[in-house]
Amino acid sequence: MKTYVRKRARERLDERLAGLKPVDRLLPPPKGWIRAIRDALGMSGVQLAARLGVRPQTVEALEKSEASGSIQLSTLRRAAEALDCTLVYALVPNSSLEEAVNARARKIAMRALARVAHTMKLEAQETGDAGMEARIxxxxxxxxxxxxLWEGP
Incomplete structure (x- = not known):
């Protein structure tokens, strides 16, 4: 029962995340989202600093930290609010979650079956590759x- 529930949860997440692919269209601009949106709005760094309640130098520092990928989410959220934006945060899997689980299970099975095949070969009881997919x-x-699934390498 738990396996079915997890599988269904993976399917629902895959459906929700599908709209975020391809992820390359969501890559941040070279100078970061804060700077890009601030410039597009025609807002100066001094004006953003006033909206955030910080010094202008702090705005420059947070734009640099966003561009370098070291900004904290809470700071990014505050900047988004000051720019009348919503921070969207997501982890987008490279493949579907279901595919990731299936690939991991297959890797575990193949590793285990390879050990068994090696032992059987040493004992001259080799079964060959016929039916390997069924055994997996x-x-x-x-x-x-x-x-x-996620124990070990």
């Missing part, structure tokens, strides 16, 4: 549990 699927179904 059976191993995943019978041996790989969700809680074990």
């Amino acid at each position: 699927e059976a191993y995943i179904r019978d041996q790989v549990k969700d809680r074990d």
